[in-house]
Amino acid sequence: DTEVTQTPKHLVMGMTNKKSLKCEQHMGHRAMYWYKQKAKKPPELMFVYSYEKLSINESVPSRFSPECPNSSLLNLHLHALQPEDSALYLCASSQDVTVMGSPLHFGNGTRLTVT
């Protein structure tokens, strides 16, 4: 059982569509992350939220828009994506960004295909 839940599991969208990825955790973690992962590659950090505030944006294009409505939820809004944005999008959480030894807990990811 995963403690970080991501929906949907799969998403196919056109380049003009608007869609959202959702992530939820109930471990009381105060740090949440979005990663992008291409096949057979390590995850690449996109965004970090700490106590519901955006603390790191890894120069991600504006067509990706993160949102943290509360401490348990993290969304990633997608608009006008490109085919090269097709990837596995992973959400993760950790106890706190200041607790460096606290491991990240990952969800199962959303497999995104942009057509």
Place this chain on the structure above:
Amino acid sequence: AQTVTQSQPEMSVQEAETVTLSCTYDTSESDYYLFWYKQPPSRQMILVIRQEAYKQQNATENRFSVNFQKAAKSFSLKISDSQLGDAAMYFCAYRSTAANSKLTFGKGITLSVRP
């Protein structure tokens, strides 16, 4: 900047045998954390084991253990009594103790288990 190197892209092990996955890293810091994550075809990144650099004792977790050589900046993972369920991609990762530090992943290694 820290780097993590996993030089072997693929390895194979016979079921019930032991296999060691290598990882080296480069850092100028004296205190940090090291992790091994497993990513099976189910896609979820699962924490396998964690090592704190200031602890000399090698971490163990059931059939998984590490050989942490701080001076050599080496952090290998040993899997004993390999099982079919161990087949996955394994990522070595580094995290500094500095504020807002990110998890730095190696390129990963694909482990297959032969029945």
